[in-house]
């Protein structure tokens with residue numbers, strides 16, 4: 001294995017730069033030539049290869065986003081697109097590709113592997129929606145961003161006795177809402193994995209109010225409903241002052257946390273090691289605090305399990321008398 005390439009694909013996530021930097025520097029240290037591919041599979045199809053050296057990845061470990069930029073490519077989904085990608089990789093003499101992205105990007109990596117290019121995937125998405133790994137790159141930073149927002153919103157909401165609804169990202173996965181809601185002491189956390197009726201939400205709020213607590217924080221995952229929708233309903237039912245905040249893409253940016261820099265660095269190195277050992281068609285991850293790797297298809301077929309125990313715990317420590325998990 002002499003020449004390898006690295007690309008970022010799908011949505012960006014804080015920590016991707018740490019992974020790029022580690023892969024480039026560790027690869028060069030191991031005597032490899034390392035290329036960066038711009039804008040994911042789109043750049044691969046357009047033959048955009050950047051020779052990387054120790055200096056090209058200087059001053060990026062602390063930055064969110066991705067130095068290599070990222071994109072989604074419809075053309076890469078086609079046979080023609082993938083053939084073109086393989087042609088350019090062969091032309092450059094690239095022996096392996098590191099793909100940093102989410103499940104879609106991993107399916108792309110699998111497609112390249114099937115066409116004879118060894119690939120290793122690094123889980124880069126803030127959503128934490130990949131079943132085979134306990135954590136994905138960017139999740140910790142996104143949770144910290146949400147926590148910062150909860151802290152600030154609580155200051156103003158409690159001063160005015162207002163109810164605050166904070167909508168967070170995660171698509172179909174409630175992990176950001178759960179972990180940030182737990183850390184931020186949200187009175188109610190709404191996630192797609194635990195259906196809660198509107199009446200149950202009202203009960204919870206009424207119970208708080210009967211105890212003399214008029215300000216509550218509700219963290220709602222985007223996979224449940226829109227914050228404004230809930231705001232309107234609660235305002236109409238309780239006649240209370242309710243505010244809604246949608247954090248949106250704020251959660252995707254920002255300087256990566258220590259944890260995400262650590263994960264990105266370790267996974268960058270692990271990916272290069274796998275390629276050096278001649279292993280491809282794999283993804284790296286972390287399970288029970290141990291770094292693991294797994295065949296892409298096996299990892300993608302696993303079903304994400306929500307941490308119901310932690311959800312129950314979040315309810316208990318947010319001073320609710322009601323448990324929603326049986």
Ligand code: ATP
Nearest residue numbers: 010011041072073076101102103104105107108125
């Ligand atoms: P995020 O979690 O941020 O959405 P992702 O990696 O899941 O990241 P996708 O848009 O699903 O993002 O995928 C990124 C790119 O990977 C796609 O634009 C496409 O080029 C490629 N890709 C997705 N699915 C496949 C597939 N089944 N086969 C080959 N390539 C794929």
